Amino acid sequence: MPVIRALSKVAKQALLAPACGCQPLTVAIRNISFSPRQVTSASDASFHSVSFSETDHPKVLITGGLGQLGVGLAKLLRKRFGKNNVILSDIRKPPSNVFHSGPFIYSDILDYKNLREIVVNNRITWLVHYSALLSAVGEANVALARAVNITGLHNILDIAAEHGLRLFVPSTIGAFGPTSPRNPTPDLCVQRPRTIYGVSKVHAELMGEYYHHRYGLDFRCLRYPGIISADSQPGGGTTDYAVQIFHDAVKTGKFECNLKPDTRLPMMYIDDCLRATLEVMEAPLETLSMRTYNINAMSFTPEELANEVQKQLPDLQVSYEIDSVRQAIADSWPMNFDDTNARNDWGWKHDYDLPELVQTMLNYIGSESRIAQAN
Ligand SMILES: NC(=O)C1=CN([C@@H]2O[C@H](COP(=O)(O)OP(=O)(O)OC[C@H]3O[C@@H](n4cnc5c(N)ncnc54)[C@H](O)[C@@H]3O)[C@@H](O)[C@H]2O)C=CC1
Numbered sequence: 001m002p003v004i005r006a007l008s009k010v011a012k013q014a015l016l017a018p019a020c021g022c023q024p025l026t027v028a029i030r031n032i033s034f035s036p037r038q039v040t041s042a043s044d045a046s047f048h049s050v051s052f053s054e055t056d057h058p059k060v061l062i063t064g065g066l067g068q069l070g071v072g073l074a075k076l077l078r079k080r081f082g083k084n085n086v087i088l089s090d091i092r093k094p095p096s097n098v099f100h101s102g103p104f105i106y107s108d109i110l111d112y113k114n115l116r117e118i119v120v121n122n123r124i125t126w127l128v129h130y131s132a133l134l135s136a137v138g139e140a141n142v143a144l145a146r147a148v149n150i151t152g153l154h155n156i157l158d159i160a161a162e163h164g165l166r167l168f169v170p171s172t173i174g175a176f177g178p179t180s181p182r183n184p185t186p187d188l189c190v191q192r193p194r195t196i197y198g199v200s201k202v203h204a205e206l207m208g209e210y211y212h213h214r215y216g217l218d219f220r221c222l223r224y225p226g227i228i229s230a231d232s233q234p235g236g237g238t239t240d241y242a243v244q245i246f247h248d249a250v251k252t253g254k255f256e257c258n259l260k261p262d263t264r265l266p267m268m269y270i271d272d273c274l275r276a277t278l279e280v281m282e283a284p285l286e287t288l289s290m291r292t293y294n295i296n297a298m299s300f301t302p303e304e305l306a307n308e309v310q311k312q313l314p315d316l317q318v319s320y321e322i323d324s325v326r327q328a329i330a331d332s333w334p335m336n337f338d339d340t341n342a343r344n345d346w347g348w349k350h351d352y353d354l355p356e357l358v359q360t361m362l363n364y365i366g367s368e369s370r371i372a373q374a375n
């Protein structure tokens with residue numbers, strides 16, 4: 001395509017030679033006639049990689065930041081890069097402790113112009129894209145899940161490419177399906193998920209990798225297992241039972257599980273998940289042989305988790321009332337996750353196995369509950 005190549009060269013030269021000697025300009029993918037959609041190779045697209053070498057620390061925007069994972073990630077990144085260098089955003093109203101803990105901004109990822117304004121005005125260099133509808137809520141509202149998880153992702157990708165951002169998008173064990181090898185599931189294999197959530201995440205993996213190869217976008221993606229946290233609630237997924245059991249065990253001594261006792265799924269404690277995210281974002285380019293990695297910590301069934309909790313709380317009563325939608329989803333997901341590539345390439349290593357997870361969760365929720373009772 002010689003005409004396209006010539007056009008993109010002209011565009012590139014114009015962009016690389018600013019008369020004022022200031023930083024090279026970035027390109028609005030959607031607004032110019034010589035769109036980088038027409039750039040023909042990653043090397044031609046190298047003008048996109050401006051950004052965070054110009055400051056000591058990255059300037060980070062987290063979308064969908066008020067869900068289960070965003071507030072914890074903001075806390076970790078603020079410790080590392082400074083409070084004002086990490087902006088949380090969401091379409092929900094933040095609780096006052098979150099609002100007062102650092103910068104928060106309203107951002108709807110379906111509003112492209114608003115997103116671009118935030119990135120420009122705050123000189124964002126890293127974008128962590130957490131907004132999504134998870135597996136169970138996605139099945140309950142496919143149209144919204146398609147809009148947020150697919151159309152929203154397109155906005156994020158274009159803005160990240162235009163402004164030379166380093167972009168992190170999480171994927172999930174849900175990006176695999178019943179025809180994938182399930183025990184263990186490697187990084188590269190058949191991916192034919194049967195949920196809109198899974199389909200949208202495979203789409204995100206492929207689009208991110210495509211933008212990387214085509215436009216030089218610094219796209220990084222981890223496939224998270226089910227994440228377990230004590231101080232934040234899950235947002236409507238299939239693995240939510242593994243959080244709920246701790247709250248119910250401490251508060252009522254009874255837990256009704258919506259998955260069968262022998263349903264095995266990969267899981268991870270939130271501190272490991274957030275640390276992995278920071279580590280892959282900081283990993284030197286040359287260590288990344290891939291752009292999408294499985295990460296893993298442990299794998300257990302509801303029965304195994306209940307047994308471990310009962311070691312600390314022997315009176316816990318567990319019953320099973322199966323949710324057919326969630327069960328069908330879980331039965332199509334990996335049972336064990338192979339994360340050899342993450343371990344070999346950039347040194348991924350988890351800290352929490354099942355016993356440490358259970359101890360940590362019960363300590364946290366138990367002490368919260370004692371404080372609540374005392375007040
Ligand atoms: N929590 C988990 O177990 C896992 C999470 N992940 C991924 O990690 C990311 C974060 O997960 P969670 O925090 O658990 O999700 P969550 O469901 O708890 O939070 C998602 C957030 O996205 C926001 N959101 C929805 N529509 C939006 C829009 N139009 N614009 C901006 N924000 C919008 C919601 O208000 C919500 O606060 C997601 O992409 C999810 O797919 C992947 C695997 C496991």
Ligand SMILES: CC(=O)[C@H](N)C(=O)O
Nearest residue numbers: 134135172237238239
């Ligand atoms: C594993 C996930 O992606 C999430 N927790 C869900 O269950 O949907």
